Amino acid sequence: MDGPILLATRSEGKLVEMREIFRDLDVAVTDLRTLGVAELPEEDNLEEFPTFEENALAKARYFFKRTGVPTIGDDSGLTIDALGGAPGVITKRWSGRSDISGRELDTVNNEKLVREMRRVETERGKISRAGQYVSVAAFVDGRSEIVRRGEIQGEVLDSPRGTMGFGYDPFFYASDLDGTFAESSVENTARNSHRSRAMRALVSALREQGIIG
Numbered sequence: 001m002d003g004p005i006l007l008a009t010r011s012e013g014k015l016v017e018m019r020e021i022f023r024d025l026d027v028a029v030t031d032l033r034t035l036g037v038a039e040l041p042e043e044d045n046l047e048e049f050p051t052f053e054e055n056a057l058a059k060a061r062y063f064f065k066r067t068g069v070p071t072i073g074d075d076s077g078l079t080i081d082a083l084g085g086a087p088g089v090i091t092k093r094w095s096g097r098s099d100i101s102g103r104e105l106d107t108v109n110n111e112k113l114v115r116e117m118r119r120v121e122t123e124r125g126k127i128s129r130a131g132q133y134v135s136v137a138a139f140v141d142g143r144s145e146i147v148r149r150g151e152i153q154g155e156v157l158d159s160p161r162g163t164m165g166f167g168y169d170p171f172f173y174a175s176d177l178d179g180t181f182a183e184s185s186v187e188n189t190a191r192n193s194h195r196s197r198a199m200r201a202l203v204s205a206l207r208e209q210g211i212i213g
Contacts, residue, residue, distance in 0.1 A: 001070060001141070001211055001212050003028070003069070003070075004028035004029050004030040004069075005022075005027065005028070005029050005030070005069075005070050005071065005072055005139075005212075006029070006030055006031070006032070006035065006063060006064075006067060006069040006070065006071040006072065007019070007022075007029050007030070007031050007032075007072055007074075008032065008059050008060060008062075008063035008071050008072060008073045008074075009031075009032070009073075009074060010032065010039060010043070011166070012166075013165065013166035013167070014074065014076075014166075014195070015031055016186060017186060017189055017190055017193065017195055017196075018074070018195065018199065019031075020186050020187065020189075020190035021190045021195070021196050021199045021200070022199070022203075024190060024191070025199075025200065025203050027203055027212060029072075030069070032063070035067060035069065037063070037066060037067060043062070046058050046059050046062055047059065047075060047089065049089070050089060051089065052075045052076065052077065052089060052134055052135070052136040052149070053075075053136050053138070053147055053149070055073075055075035055089060055136075056073045056074055056075040056136040056137060056138035056147065057073065057138040057140070057145065057147060058073070059073030059074070059075065059138070060072060060073030060138040060139060060140040060145075061073075061140050061145075064140045064141065064142065068142075070139070070140070070141035070142075071139070071140050071141070072137055072138065072139050072199070072202065073137070073138045073140070074135060074136065074137050074138075074195065074198070074199075075089070075135075075136050075138075076091070076133065076134060076135035076136070076194065076195060076198075077089055077090075077091030077092070077133075077134055078091050078131060078132070078133055078134075078167075078168050078172065079131055079132050079134055080117075080129075080130075080131040080156055081128050081130045081131060082117070082120050082124075082127045082128055082129065082130075083116055083117075083120065086116070087109075087113075091109075091167070091168070092105070092109070092167070094109050094112055094113075095108040095109045095111075095112050103166075106166060106167055106168075109167070109168065110160070110168060110170070110171055113156065113168060113171055114158065114171070117129070117156055117158070118158075129155040129156045129157075130153070130154075130155050130156075131153075131154060131155065131156050131172070132151045132152065132153055132154070132194075133151065133152050133154065133172060133174070133181075133193070133194040134149070134150075134151050134194055135149070135150045135151075135193070135194040135195040135197070135198040135199075136148070136149045136150075136198055137149075137150070137195075137198040137199050137201075137202040138202075139202055139206060139211075141211070144209065144211060146202060146205050146206065146209070146211075147202075148198050148199075148201035148202040148205060149198055149201075150193075150194045150195065150196065150197025150198030150199070150200075150201060151194050151197065152174050152176055152177075152192070152193060152194040152197070153174065153175075153176075154172050154173050154174035154175070154176075155172075155173050156171055156172060156173075157170075157171050157172070157173055157180065159171075160180075160182065161173070161179070161180045161182060161183055162179065162180045162181070162182025162183035162184070163182060164181075164182050164183070164184065164185070164186075165180075165181045165182040165184070165189070168181075169181030169182040170182035174192075176192050177189065177192055177193070181193070
């Protein structure tokens with residue numbers, strides 16, 4: 001395959017981590033901003049499916065169609081055992097707030113996380129705080145569609161720790177990171193995160209099938 005792979009995300013936090021992962025894997029990548037791909041309102045409706053796999057594929061197909069560049073789409077989220085797997089595929093949209101974004105949205109989502117965990121504890125008493133960060137990476141190039149999944153186990157904290165990362169990172173402790181995601185360096189996260197595991201598995205599959213060198 002000639003040329004770089006497009007990393008189809010509008011999230012600066014994801015993009016920083018993904019670039020570090022692909023740098024470590026020695027795979028050339030580009031991004032939507034570099035290619036000048038304008039953000040359109042229709043992008044808000046890409047992740048409308050009930051599974052991470054379907055959403056990741058929808059994103060990869062969409063941006064490949066728009067650019068003609070081999071594309072990797074990612075869908076990721078937090079699943080919490082005590083909440084029946086919530087927030088799951090609506091992790092970013094869990095608060096129901098469509099009028100805010102970025103750090104402001106992260107804040108209201110995390111406030112809901114704390115409320116929901118306390119509500120369940122009040123109803124049931126002592127509960128498991130176990131959960132998983134899940135990432136699915138999908139590759140589309142017009143000929144092949146390849147999907148791989150990565151997970152990291154951890155637990156939800158009652159108060160935040162760390163200042164790095166984004167989303168629910170200050171509230172999710174993972175022993176594989178030796179701390180919360182918000183306490184982990186970009187390099188450590190890029191080696192061990194759910195997204196790292198999905199992307200590395202995907203690149204391995206691309207190399208096994210001769211799509212990339």
